[in-house]
Amino acid sequence: MEIEDLILSVHENVFTTESIAAEMIKHAAILGSDIASNFATLQSIFRHHEALLRSRWIAKTPAKRVKILRKAWPDISEFHRPDIRALMIAGHLNTHKLPQGPILWPQINLEDLKQAETLLIFMEARARNAPWTFVLSESKFSPLSFPPQCFDCKSGKIHMAIRFDKDPFVGTYSAAVKICEEEASKSTIRVEDDFLDLCPRPGIITLRIQQRILQFLVACAREILHDMEDGELINGPTRKIKPAAIAVPDQNVIRMSFADTTLLAPYRSRSTIDFERLQSYLAALLNNAKDHLWALREDPAYMADIIKDHDMHSTERILDSKGRMHPIVNTDRYINAILNGIMHGAYSMVALWDRMHHTADRMSKLSKDGIAHELPQHFHDVMAFRHLTVSALHYLARKIQCASRGAPNMRHWYYRTDGKLKNGMNIRFRKRLSHDYEDMLAHQFQHFQDCIDNVDEGFLQTKMDDLNAAMEDSAGRGLISPLLSELISQFSIVVECLRQITLWLNTPMLHLFTKEHDEDCSGCAQDKEWAAFTAWINAVSDCNLSTNSSITQMLRYHSFDKTRNRESVEKTVYAEQILDRIWGEIDDQFKEKTGKAQHPIVARHMSRQMRRTVPWDTREETHDQSESTWAPLSRALHDESKQITGPMLKLSVSEKKKEKSRGTSDNTLLANQELPNIPMFAPEDEHSPQIFTLDKNSYKVFKTLFGIRKSESDELPKFIKWNNFKRAMTKVRFSVEKMQGSAWQFSPTDNVEVERSIQFHEPHPNSDIPYTMARRFGRRLERVYGWSKDTFQLA
Numbered sequence: 001m002e003i004e005d006l007i008l009s010v011h012e013n014v015f016t017t018e019s020i021a022a023e024m025i026k027h028a029a030i031l032g033s034d035i036a037s038n039f040a041t042l043q044s045i046f047r048h049h050e051a052l053l054r055s056r057w058i059a060k061t062p063a064k065r066v067k068i069l070r071k072a073w074p075d076i077s078e079f080h081r082p083d084i085r086a087l088m089i090a091g092h093l094n095t096h097k098l099p100q101g102p103i104l105w106p107q108i109n110l111e112d113l114k115q116a117e118t119l120l121i122f123m124e125a126r127a128r129n130a131p132w133t134f135v136l137s138e139s140k141f142s143p144l145s146f147p148p149q150c151f152d153c154k155s156g157k158i159h160m161a162i163r164f165d166k167d168p169f170v171g172t173y174s175a176a177v178k179i180c181e182e183e184a185s186k187s188t189i190r191v192e193d194d195f196l197d198l199c200p201r202p203g204i205i206t207l208r209i210q211q212r213i214l215q216f217l218v219a220c221a222r223e224i225l226h227d228m229e230d231g232e233l234i235n236g237p238t239r240k241i242k243p244a245a246i247a248v249p250d251q252n253v254i255r256m257s258f259a260d261t262t263l264l265a266p267y268r269s270r271s272t273i274d275f276e277r278l279q280s281y282l283a284a285l286l287n288n289a290k291d292h293l294w295a296l297r298e299d300p301a302y303m304a305d306i307i308k309d310h311d312m313h314s315t316e317r318i319l320d321s322k323g324r325m326h327p328i329v330n331t332d333r334y335i336n337a338i339l340n341g342i343m344h345g346a347y348s349m350v351a352l353w354d355r356m357h358h359t360a361d362r363m364s365k366l367s368k369d370g371i372a373h374e375l376p377q378h379f380h381d382v383m384a385f386r387h388l389t390v391s392a393l394h395y396l397a398r399k400i401q402c403a404s405r406g407a408p409n410m411r412h413w414y415y416r417t418d419g420k421l422k423n424g425m426n427i428r429f430r431k432r433l434s435h436d437y438e439d440m441l442a443h444q445f446q447h448f449q450d451c452i453d454n455v456d457e458g459f460l461q462t463k464m465d466d467l468n469a470a471m472e473d474s475a476g477r478g479l480i481s482p483l484l485s486e487l488i489s490q491f492s493i494v495v496e497c498l499r500q501i502t503l504w505l506n507t508p509m510l511h512l513f514t515k516e517h518d519e520d521c522s523g524c525a526q527d528k529e530w531a532a533f534t535a536w537i538n539a540v541s542d543c544n545l546s547t548n549s550s551i552t553q554m555l556r557y558h559s560f561d562k563t564r565n566r567e568s569v570e571k572t573v574y575a576e577q578i579l580d581r582i583w584g585e586i587d588d589q590f591k592e593k594t595g596k597a598q599h600p601i602v603a604r605h606m607s608r609q610m611r612r613t614v615p616w617d618t619r620e621e622t623h624d625q626s627e628s629t630w631a632p633l634s635r636a637l638h639d640e641s642k643q644i645t646g647p648m649l650k651l652s653v654s655e656k657k658k659e660k661s662r663g664t665s666d667n668t669l670l671a672n673q674e675l676p677n678i679p680m681f682a683p684e685d686e687h688s689p690q691i692f693t694l695d696k697n698s699y700k701v702f703k704t705l706f707g708i709r710k711s712e713s714d715e716l717p718k719f720i721k722w723n724n725f726k727r728a729m730t731k732v733r734f735s736v737e738k739m740q741g742s743a744w745q746f747s748p749t750d751n752v753e754v755e756r757s758i759q760f761h762e763p764h765p766n767s768d769i770p771y772t773m774a775r776r777f778g779r780r781l782e783r784v785y786g787w788s789k790d791t792f793q794l795a
Contacts, residue, residue: 032174072219162203492740705778
C-alpha cells in the first residue's frame with residue numbers, strides 16, 4: 001500500500017484494522033528515515049550557506065521565485081489556504097473526497113511562499129529546531145487533515161503508538177511501537193524526556209506532513225544554490241557574498257503588517273511566545289480603550305456619535321415578519337439601555353486590556369532579561385493570560401454577532417420573531433440573499449457564536465481566514481460598518497494571542513513540564529484583579545439615568561467646526577453640562593452600590609483633568625481669551641479639600657444663564673434639575689513636548705488636526721486624506737503598521753521623545769477624515785503626547 005492510500009484509509013476507516021496497522025509499521029520506519037536524512041541535509045545547508053541563501057532568494061523576482069517553488073513542488077497550490085478552497089469545491093460537487101496536497105499542506109502555496117521572507121523563515125525554523133518540536137502542533141496548521149477523533153485509543157482496540165525521537169540522529173526518528181492496554185486507553189499523547197508517543201492515526205499523518213515539508217525545503221535550497229555540488233552544498237566552506245543590490249525599506253517607518261505577521265505563523269518556530277510583540281498590540285488596544293472612555297466623558301459630540309452607532313447596530317431595529325421595528329426603539333428606556341451598554345463596554349475593555357497588557361508586559365521583560373527558556377516556571381502567569389484571552393474572545397464574539405445582525409447594511413438578512421428561540425435569541429436568518437458575497441459574509445457572522453463554544457486556535461484562525469476571504473470582495477467589504485470593522489480588528493489580536501499560547505502549550509517541553517508538576521493545561525488560572533473588576537461591574541447591571549430620547553440632539557450642540565460666538569459657546573457649555581450630569585449619575589450609583597465610583601483598574605487610567613469650554617460671559621469679565629479650561633473628572637472622584645493641582649477659580653459653568661428670547665426649549669433632560677457646579681483649575685505643568693519642523697503638506701495635516709487658524713473667520717478644511725495623515729505621522733518619525741480590519745498602529749521610533757503606540761481607524765467606507773474626526777484625532781494626540789498647535793512649525 002502506497003503512503004497516499006494509507007492516509008486515505010486512515011480518514012475513511014473509523015478503526016485501524018490489522019492490515020492498516022501493518023502498513024503503519026512499515027511506513028513509520030520509511031518516513032522517519034527520510035525525515036532524519038532531510039533534516040540533517042537542511043541543517044547542514046543552512047549552517048554553511050544561510051547568508052548566501054538569503055541573499056539569492058531576496059534578490060530574485062517573484063516570477064523566478066515561483067519557478068523555483070514549482071520545480072521543488074510541481075503541483076503546488078496557487079492560493080493562500082487552499083484547504084478551504086478545496087473544501088468549498090467539494091461542497092459544490094457534493095463529494096467527501098478531498099485532494100491530499102491542499103489538505104495536508106495548506107501552507108505550501110505560491111501566494112504565501114513567493115514573498116521575500118516566508119520561505120527563509122520556513123527554512124530557518126525547520127533547520128534550527130528538531131522535528132519533534134513541531135509534532136504536537138502540525139495539526140493546528142493542517143486542521144482538515146486529521147481525523148476528528150481517534151477511536152482506536154479511546155476504545156482500546158489497538159495497542160500501538162507512533163514514537164518520535166527527540167534526537168533524529170539516534171537510530172531512526174520514528175517507529176511504530178507496542179504499548180500496554182492501560183497506556184493505550186489512558187491518553188493519545190505520551191511525552192518522556194527522549195521521545196514522544198502519539199496515537200497511530202494522527203501519528204502517521206504527522207509523519208507524512210513533516211516528511212514532505214523537509215523534502216520540499218531541501219529541494220528549494222538545492223534550486224537556490226543550483227551551482228553547488230553535493231559535497232560543497234552540505235560540507236563545503238561558506239562562500240563570501242556581495243550585499244544584495246536591492247532597496248530595503250526603512251523598518252523604522254513601515255513595519256510588517258499584522259496580517260503579514262499572522263500569515264507567517266505556520267512557518268515560524270513554535271517553542272516561544274512573542275510577548276514583546278503581543279505587548280505592543282495590547283498596549284495600543286489599552287490606549288484606544290482609555291482614549292475612548294476619556295472621550296466619552298469629555299466630548300459630548302463624541303458621546304452622541306457613539307450613541308448613534310450603538311443605536312444603528314441595535315438588534316431591536318431588525319424588522320419582524322410584518323415589517324415593524326421593536327416598539328422599544330427611540331423610547332427613554334431604549335436610550336437608557338444604550339447608555340448602559342456603552343458604559344459597561346467602555347469600562348470592561350479598559351479593565352480587560354489593562355490586565356492582558358500587564359501580564360504580557362511582565363512576561364516580555366522576563367524574555368528581554370534572557371530567561372525566556374524558563375517560561376515553564378511562569379506557567380500560572382501564562383495560564384492567567386490565557387484566561388483573560390478567552391474572556392476577551394467571548395466578549396468580542398458576542399459583540400460582533402450582535403453588531404453584524406443589527407448593522408445597517410446587514411440587518412435585512414434577519415427578521416425578529418415574537419417569541420424567543422431555544423438559543424435565547426429571537427432573531428431568525430433569511431435563507432435567500434441577493435448576492436454570493438452576502439451569502440459568504442452572512443455565513444461567517446451567523447456562526448460567530450461558535451467562537452464562544454469553541455476556543456480551539458485552529459478553528460479560530462480558520463474563522464478569521466474565512467472572514468478575510470469574504471471581505472476581500474469590494475462589495476462585501478462595503479457592507480462592513482466602521483463599528484464592526486473595529487471589533488473585528490480587536491478580535492483578530494485576541495485570536496493571535498490565543499494562537500501563540502496554544503502553540504506554546506503544544507510543545508513537548510510544556511507537556512513534560514505539566515506532567516512533572518501535575519499541572520493541567522486545560523484549566524485557567526484566573527487573574528484576581530479581573531475577577532474583582534467583574535464583581536464590581538456586575539453589581540450595577542442597569543444604571544437608572546435621567547435621560548430621554550432627545551439626548552443625542554442636545555449633545556450635538558458641542559462641535560469643533562462651529563464659528564465661536566456667544567450662541568455656539570453657550571450651547572457647547574450646555575452640552576458639556578448634560579454629559580457631566582450623565583456620568584455624575586453613573587458614578588453616584590456605582591459608589592452607592594459598591595462603595596467605589598470607579599474600580600481601581602479604571603481609576604488609574606482616568607486620573608487626568610477634563611477640558612471644559614470657558615463660558616462666553618466669563619471670557620468677557622476676565623478678559624481671558626482662552627477657549628477652554630480644566631475641570632475635575634467627577635465630583636464623586638474629586639476631593640476639593642485635597643486640591644493641589646492649581647488655584648481654584650470662583651467660576652463655574654452654571655453661574656451664568658442666557659435669557660431665552662426665542663421661546664422655551666423642548667429639551668427636558670435637565671428640567672427642574674440643578675446642574676453640577678464644577679470648579680475649574682489649571683492643568684499640571686508638564687515638560688515641553690518635542691518640536692517638529694515639517695514640510696508644507698505635513699504641516700497642513702497637523703494644522704487641521706489641532707485647529708490652527710489665523711483668525712476666527714479662517715476657512716476650515718472639510719477633510720484630510722487618510723494617506724496624507726499616514727505620511728504626516730511618518731514625518732514626525734512614527735512607524736506605521738496595518739492591523740486587521742480598519743486599524744492602523746503608529747509606533748514611535750528611537751528619534752521621538754515619547755514611548756507609547758497609538759491606533760487610529762481608517763474611515764470607512766471611503767478614506768477621507770472629516771474635519772470633526774480630525775479634531776478628535778488631534779485631541780487624542782494632545783492627551784497622549786502633550787502635543788499642541790505650538791508643537792509643529794513650517795520648514
